[in-house]
Amino acid sequence: MCSRKKCHWGKPTYGYGDIDSPTVFVGEAPGRDGCGYTGIPFTRDRSGKLYNWILNYLGVTLEDTYTTNIVKCWPADKDGKNR
Numbered sequence: 001m002c003s004r005k006k007c008h009w010g011k012p013t014y015g016y017g018d019i020d021s022p023t024v025f026v027g028e029a030p031g032r033d034g035c036g037y038t039g040i041p042f043t044r045d046r047s048g049k050l051y052n053w054i055l056n057y058l059g060v061t062l063e064d065t066y067t068t069n070i071v072k073c074w075p076a077d078k079d080g081k082n083r
Contacts, residue, residue: 012073013073014068015068016041016067016068017063017064018063018064018065020066021064023064024066024067025066026068026070029075030069030072031045034048040067042062043062
């Protein structure tokens with residue numbers, strides 16, 4: 001469990017997509033510029049663009065898979081930068 005009183009942007013992020021999908025992708029932690037804004041793992045930032053490109057190349061959508069992160073809150077340092 002996170003020892004913080006609250007997450008950096010106010011709420012933890014959880015998985016997205018088909019929970020019953022046989023295909024699951026697990027990331028390390030939400031990104032500041034992606035999941036932190038959308039609440040959906042691997043969206044809106046550089047890693048999200050690459051992830052969506054790979055899914056498109058494979059012929060699947062974000063909704064066809066289940067995507068989540070091990071850490072549910074963006075790990076920021078005291079200055080608001082990535083740790």
